Amino acid sequence: MNLTGEMLIGASFVRGNQGTQRAFNPATNQEIAEPAYGMGGAQEVEQAAALAAKAFDAYRSAPLTKRAAFLETIADNIMALGDALIERAHAESGLPVARLQGERGRTVGQLRLFAQVVRDGHFLRAAIDPALPGREPLPRPDLRLAKIPLGPVAVFGASNFPLAFSVAGGDTASALAAGAPVIVKAHSAHLGTSEMVGRAIQQAVAAHGLPEGVFSLLIGAGRQIGEALVAHPAVKAVGFTGSRQGGLALLKAANSRPEPIPVYAEMSSINPVFLLPGALASRAEAIGKAFAASLTLGAGQFCTNPGLVLAVEGAGLDRFMAAAKEALCGAAAQTMLTPGIHDAYRSSTSAVRSAEGVTEWVRGSDAGTQPNAAQAMLFVTDAARLLASPVLGGEMFGPAAVVVRARSLDELLQVAEHLEGQLTATLHIDAADSDDARRLLPVLERKAGRILANGFPTGVEVCHAMVHGGPFPSTSNAMYTSVGATAIDRFLRPVCYQDLPQELLPQALQASNPLRLWRLVDGAPARM
Incomplete structure (x- = not known):
């Protein structure tokens, strides 16, 4: 893949005009000459956020099978990058090749896990309490609950995982699985790696005919881009892995908005x-x-x-x-x-x-x-x-x-x-x-x-039972995990539908159960 140093805003390749930045090889203590990355600012944030907002309803309404296939295509595209991706990540991080190969496996593995989660549909937490018109002293209306995505999510790549906690990492995978468009702020420590993986996602968006705003990749000064992203009204949640100082700064910005939004920040831990x-x-x-x-x-x-x-x-x-x-x-x-x-x-x-x-x-x-x-x-x-x-x-x-x-x-x-x-x-x-x-x-x-x-904590398995979170200051919200199937819950909220006609209900709540989901009906699991 020929790296160009451009940002990916929807389907477009955009060169920022707020200065340039080159990737850096920590093993040689030298810059990597090519390419020079054009840095963006508030204008590029606005473009990406507007596209994400426009894409939101269409993307979240796409069939679950299509959303799952999209995640699997991202995984396939990453694997298709082959040795070139590993070589670039090695040059930019100094991490051993074997470690990066394992991290790539984890990255595509979690994308495929979330594809399975989407197909299963359990993440919707569908629940139905049918109407009881004859109940005394008052009848009960028909009540049905399902979860929907919060809205576009801003993701900040981590320095220590150029693949698994980066452009297509756990935050991005779980947000896309939830039905939320994603805007990634690339980490300056692995610019070329980020561009390569970003293009793999961009190509998957196009291959499945999804709205272009489902994914964007921005490059720029952390404070400038970060604050603009978190402050933008189209962004409804933030995923972050990094220092306590950085996480608290994003949390402060998110809580200062006219409409505060959740920041899921993994920050510091001595384990x-x-x-x-x-x-x-x-x-x-x-x-x-x-x-x-x-x-x-x-x-x-x-x-x-x-x-x-x-x-x-x-x-x-x-x-x-x-x-x-x-x-x-x-x-x-x-x-x-x-x-x-x-x-x-x-x-x-x-x-x-x-x-x-x-x-x-x-x-x-x-x-x-x-x-x-x-x-x-x-x-x-x-x-x-x-x-x-x-x-x-x-x-x-x-x-x-x-x-x-x-x-x-x-x-x-x-x-x-x-x-x-x-x-x-x-x-x-x-x-x-x-x-x-x-x-x-x-x-x-x-x-x-x-x-x-009787073990040590440095291995984090990507599965249904994993919890990678904890009380403050290890994370900003101890109720959620950033690794594992339930990471999707961070980007969802419940909606209750009362007495809505069948034809207007989400498929997950329709009486015919076209998705064939297990649902909670009158408090009991049922597939009906």
């Missing part, structure tokens, strides 16, 4: 890992090695990176620390996604290292002259220091973590209560730890969206 005594007694070394592998995976640039380890002090914790030290001291430095992320990692680890009562336990191999490369780091402190020092509970976003030694389970519980909202919390337990785990679980349920046992 605490609790090592209970029985597990440490039986397998401390194995846990230490597995922890080191999880911590350094992808240079630690995962929102589910295990950044905090908590355990009661003793011989088991000492054995864990020794194993983790052995595994991490030889860990190679890895290229980070951008110079800015690398600088932020160095700053955050320096702040932790300088905090009172903190010891640097181990540091990975030196980066030498390798640009933008992160060394793995493990720090150790005690529970009292963590409770007194906010910096120790912050996200370092890289291959670094803090181990916290507690004097007792009661102190572990105190630390757990102190933690902010998290995407995940992990328990390493054996049968002997059941009583202790039972005491921790109610706290962790209040603190996290996903609770793991």
